[in-house]
Amino acid sequence: MDNFSANLVKYRIEKAADELELAQYCIEVHKFSKSLNCSYYAIFHSARALLAIENLDFKKHSGVISHFIKAYINTTIFDNELGVIIRTAERERNKGDYQDFYVVSKDEAITQFNSAEMFFNKIKTYLEEHYEMTL
Secondary structure, X not given: OOHHHHHHHHHHHHHHHHHHHHHHHHHHOOOHHHHHHHHHHHHHHHHHHHHHHXXXXXXOHHHHHHHHHHHHHOOOOOOHHHHHHXXXXXXXXXXXXHOOXXXXXXXXXXXXXXXXXXXXXXXXXXXXXXXXXXX
């Protein structure tokens, strides 16, 4: 992996970690819809960190998710559970961000946060183990 790609992976993982931290803070201050959003972006940026290895990116979220499913779930690099997490997180984030009068409960925010944390940790561990990166 070239230097640019390695730096991009690190940048995207740091961005994901920041979103995860914000998601947790939002739960603490009862901003559950915003927590859902931040949890989704922690997942999304974690997936994009993998794309940096392949020198890929997509203009739409659906492209990132589709490629992640095709390249990492369908090939069994990661369990299908991560595919379910990223699809569910996107759907829930869209509801929270765009659906009028949609109320996100504390339990929903916590569930999404826990899923995001697990997703992030699995991607980070994979990158550290397979690409000998310190993240």
